[in-house]
Amino acid sequence: MNAVQLPVLNPPLKGFLRWAYTLSITSAHEETIPWYYSNFIQLFCNKKFLEHGRQYYIDFFRGKPNELNFNNPFLLTCSVNYTILESLALESWPKFFADQIRNGYYCVVFLDEAKLSPAASYQKEPFPHHLFLYGFDWEASVFDASMFDNTGVYRNLQIPFQELVDAIKSMRQLLKNNLTSDHHTYFYKYEPHSPYPFDKMAAIDQLRDYLNGETHLNRINYNPDEEEAFGIKVYDYLQMYYDAVENNDTRLVDRNDVRHLHVLWEHKRMMSERIEFLVDEGIIPYDGELVEGYKEMSNRMLKLRDQYIRHEIRADKEMYKRLRLRINELREEEPVLLQKLITLLEGRHL
DSSP states (O other): OOEEEOOOOOOSOOSSHHHHHHHHHHTTSGGGHHHHHHSOOOEEEESOTTTTTOOOOEEEOOOSSOTTTTOOTTEEEEEEOTTTTTTSOGGGHHHHHHHHHHTTOEEEEEEEGGGSTTSTTTTSSOOEEEEEEEEEETTTTEEEEEEEOTTSOEEEEEEEHHHHHHHHHHHHHHHHTTSSOOOOEEEEEEOOOSOOOOOHHHHHHHHHHHHHTOOOTTTTTOOOOTTEEEGGGHHHHHHHHHHHHHTTOTTOOSOOHHHHHHHHHHHHHHHHHHHHHHHHTTSSOOOHHHHHHHHHHHHHHHHHHHHHHHHHHSOOTTHHHHHHHHHHHHHHHHHHHHHHHHHHHTTOOO
16 A cells, blocks of 8 residues: 555644644544543643743643543554654654554654744744654655644645654754653554443533532542642633733743634633534533523634734734623633533433
């Protein structure tokens, strides 16, 4: 087989690549949908980004370790570091990955993205990152890959073998010079799971955690850090972040203003789609306030994200006032809708 492509689907969540990569595999299989809607409820963020001079983030939370590390029940996962692969000659890497793909394994390769021509970081400072490979054409000497391109769009594209080799060579040098740490290369094989019906109890637990601003996920392996906020409490720190942006706080590092709003929109859209799934499957009865409430919340967040994108191109003096208004609306409206959803999932009458 000179050309192989493993099945992928446009992933439903793209805010961070750990979701985009793994969900592009599992979303291609209908049997994973109940698992998907049983999860991706909780949000978290870091709290002390100003005091410690760290990048602010807001993201979905499914416990620790993160999704690349053996955290998806439908993916058989292997991981290796550069130390293990040290004896593999550079010119042998394309065949090595092609062989894994031929055997049904998707490859998530840790490399220097600054060596890849479609990347925003191309020919700039080194940019250690993971690249998703799902196919290859041996005669054309290209891999089929998924990544954020230089316009910030997540898409499928082709990476020449030589660019991949150059990116791996650069990563080897970065590691040798102790300029970055090894985040490992992963291999995933889709393994049909035993039936996974919607897990009502898991969903209720996550919803309660969200309302209480805490987490109980994977506590056997992870003590939530004092530096992280969960659920409804993330809005306080999101507001703190945008206040710092508005005031040009010099302590802010690696700003990514739009991504935070994009993740927030993905969460509200995901909640809206989850509620529709629960109604369609007969798991909860139709409730107009709940269905329309989250749909409206999702639409508002999408509009807010798009307004911020325009604001970054041409400053809008009202933008931060609008942000405060929307974040306050979330603080007030979302707990009411979440409590209603919990009540319906528990089978109690409203």
